[in-house]
Amino acid sequence: MRQVSITVNGAEHVLELEPRELLVYVLRERLGLTGTNVGCDTSSCGACTVLLDGESVKSCTLLGVQVDGHEITTIEGLATNGTMHPVQEAFHEQHGLQCGYCTPGFIMATVSLLDETPNPTEEEIRHALEGNLCRCTGYHNIIRAVQTAAGVEV
């Protein structure tokens, strides 16, 4: 077992972890932050996407012990005082989710995308989301949601 300190959504947590514990399970089962979902076992689907020091990563492809001393933001950390983040708002407005299982991953990937590329074209958006899979929406409204969050009229 190894003791680590991870800051998640602004709160520091000191945890005793088995090295093999994946970050996604640390978040979900150690910290009860079940918003981040597991959709596959080959790093293909992106449902587990969170922010690590502000950058999107797949939390299923990281060990909890690897992020000792780092900052994680999960979907639960986006809204502030009950007010949804603009990206969350945009997904709602544009009907960018149906079953919602892939949605936290898409939202975190979008936050990271817009941080790096504030005015992406449709093609740039589609490519930036190539690591996130959705089976319900056909992506059309997800793209609209990202565009809306970027301030583009859709």
Added chain:
Amino acid sequence: MATTITELEVGRVVGAPVERKEDAALLTGQAKFVDDMSLPGMAWMAVVRSPYAHARIADVNVDGALAHRGVIAAFSGEDLADEWLASLPCAWLPTEDTNQPNHRPLAVDEARYVGDGVAVVIAESRGEARDAAELVQVDYDPLPTVIDAERALEDGAPLVHEEFGTNRCYTWNLAAGEVDDEFAKAGVTIKERYHQQRLIPNAIEPRGVIVQPFPATGELTMWSATQIPHIARVTLSMVTGVPEAKLRVVAPEVGGGFGSKLNVYAEEALALVLARRLGRPIKWIEQRSEGYNATIHGRDLIQEIELAATSEGRIRAVRAKLTVNFGAYLQLVTAGTPLFGAWLYSGAYDVAAYDFECTGAFTNTTPTDAYRGAGRPEATYAIERAVDALARKLGKDPLEIRRLNFLREFPSAIVSGLTVDSGDYDAHLDAALEILDHDDIRRQQSERRERGDTKQLGIGFSTYLEMCGFAPSRILGAIRYGAGGWDAATIRFLPTGTVQVLIGTSPHGQSHVTTFSQIVAQQLGIAYEDVEVLHGDTAVAPLGMDTYGSRSLTVGGVAAYHAAERIIEKARKIAAHQLEVGEDELEYENGTFSANGKSLTTKELALQAWTAHNLPEGMEPGLEASFVYDPPNFSWPSGTHIAVVEVDTETGDVDLIRYIAVDDVGTVINPRVVEGQIHGGVAQGIAQALWEEAVYDEDGNLVTGSMVNYLVPSAAELPSYELGATTTPSPTNTLGVKGVGETGTIASTAAVMNAVIDALVPFGVTDLDMPATPERVWRALEEART
């Protein structure tokens, strides 16, 4: 942020693109899917699965697992054999002589497909269960395997179930009209053979189940990522012997299904029995690669379709023969899935004679079952590809052939025996062509052909007719389906003025809470926000037939509507009594009854009903009503989809550059929800045409064993879709709705493949198997060259 909902006038909610109630929890990570749940004392289950497609199970030794740290118990299939009172359920045995294997949740003597469960381990943690499962030692004696359905039906093929002496599950027929006659005198005939490749549904949430036992009472609660909590309850009671009244099944938030969760699985039965046996909550969550073998697959059939037509192109007869790969066992609807398309191999066309035959075969592969469209995408594919082939043979425009043959008089009794309720196929074809700018795209296509561009354009059409709104119970009985097709709603108007709607459908992304709120709010003349829709829990909404086959709105929504009508009827009686007028003297609008300058709202009447101080003589207190609705017919969405592809004739790469969908789904409750369903459905059908294929090797190993090489497309692969809509309300139900959950998938595969072939026809290619991978396209071009 201004909400569109509060600005909506009460009474104008239906038809408006209101934003969803479902979103708040999902967007913030608060929604509870089954893996989000944890119970005190919970233990983890791991299933040991056969690595062989066919093998005798000589011995199962769980001692190694039992010795592992954290392990509570471990069982072989034989250890648990006495727990099962019935086979895992099969809801549809289409013929009297259908061969139905006994399907135990854990195999005892023989493993029949890679992934077949042979043992189970229960441990204190997820990791320990997985580690210990590796320590179960199973002695297998490998047996010959058969993977392909046509091969399975040949003499001498290895038998999947020796007891039957054959791999044939059944042969089912439907025939009408003088088919042989029509073929004999036809001006032109075409004969085509298509392979509907096997697909893996890949809902992004894997399957999972938690069972909580209450040993003192014998009650059990099961949370399962399922589309069918009610059907699961009934059937699992039969399988495990847990009395139905002591079994509660809850579908929590469910992350997509597409048919893959329209089933009753071994792991659910195992979790129930083990929770009962061990007296502790049991949790099982599927790993994705595990699920590739353990969760049902879609499609996998060979279609032979023949058309007999006049030399003008008027289709007189259709013959369709299917050979279907059922896999090793019959899951819930395995046997019937291809038959959902049985009436539709004539498509949107008026045909005089029809012959349909379907043979199902067992093989040593994962069982197949319903996957979005279930039988209807296959039917649409066959007829829409065949119509294009007919057009090519006659040297005619494929659109001309379609228009020549469209059904036009509605209701239309089609030759296969059912009645299409309403439609206007010219309308959606015209609308789609306008969105496309048909002349312009054909001009571009010609120019590229003349120039000999490397990248050529192809335009493909799919004018589909489908049947859904599953289903009139008497028809289900006539075709030997084991349950009914009704659905139910109960509306409770609470004394403080808010309303609960208990529905029998079980949404997993389809926005039932939103759309049923719209229907009920409008009927009762109350605010959209004042309606709470409860679903998916047999203790809360006990009556229902769940969600699949695009039935929830068409059956469940209509039930809710009629229940709301009954609420108004009762409210009217109370109002008349309290306002001291005859019922016919009352005016009613948007939730308010008025007469002689006095009025009462439905909310006020709900309180009155509850206090019961002044009710009409003999009336029962309370303002609650139920309705169980059995649809008199299927519903018949139709539409025109158009795909434009760009084919790189050097690499074979196909790029879908435009996709147009104009659909007639009858009355639209929420246009946003409808569009979203079409987007998602279309994406899955496109994926079948261009990317997805579940491939087995000769030994029955799934070569495409993970999301790395089974290709579910991302946003980077797909275009934005261009949607239009036409409407011919359904006369079959009061709302006029037809259903939309599967239409996108039903239409799109044919549109895309027709487009690819359209691009390649000048090169001499007129046929292509799916998916149209770059290599397939390249090989087709090479072969045509030589």
Added chain:
Amino acid sequence: MIPAPFDYEVAESVEHAVELLGSREDAKLLAGGHSLLPLLRLRFTRPALLVDIGRIDDLRYVRDAGDTLAIGAMTRHHNVQHNPLVQEHCPVLSYAAGLIGDPQVRHRGTIAGSLAHADPAGDLPAVLTALDAEVVIRGPEGERTVPVGEFVTGVFDTVLGPQDVLMEVRVPKVGAAGWSYLKFTRRAQDWATVGVTAIVRRSNGTVDNSAIAFTNMGPKPVRATAAEQALKTPDDIEAAAAASLEGTDPPSDTQGSAEYRRHLAKVLVQRALREAISR
């Protein structure tokens, strides 16, 4: 899936990493983890000890070293893609790094991790082979430099010994050369079915020299030396493409058969050369 259990140590320096690797049999280096973790999760590999070198910030850099760029082993693909020095002096590397996996993978995967993993379908080994890059390795015996073309020895196989740590990648600046990297994939997030790197130096209508390398046309990256030799002028593109298959041994898998890959390779060589020459 959950990996099988393993021990974990954090390396404070490269020397420390070498030492830790020597402390156990079956120890493996963990960098970004995006090649290793997928193997661990499916239990395709079960190391006894993971040595995390991902924390050594000193290994994350891009430096101008005169004729070459020196790229620290732990530099992530995202940073290789966006680094101004790489963009200016080695644009083909920047471009190729931006095609690896998806954005989340690129935020974590490292240049050394990719190289050491030596997946025949990985982009960087092939691109770096075309660039005549070198790697600096620190082991128990000290430091040594190995050309990338000799570094990869087979499928998932390199010259790295059990205690070796890849420290730096040295990439020659391409100067005025035209370049192209064509990665043919089924989906954007997929590995290359076939990839072609082309770097062409021209003067006065002739080709001074070129480097053409294949991704996923054999167990290791393949330099298409016969094609390079055939390319004497821009008119020799077809001839070069025809000669390019020499030395290749493409796999057959669900993404394509060997036969198709051979055809695709020639098409891509032509297109890559055209693009490189046009820059």
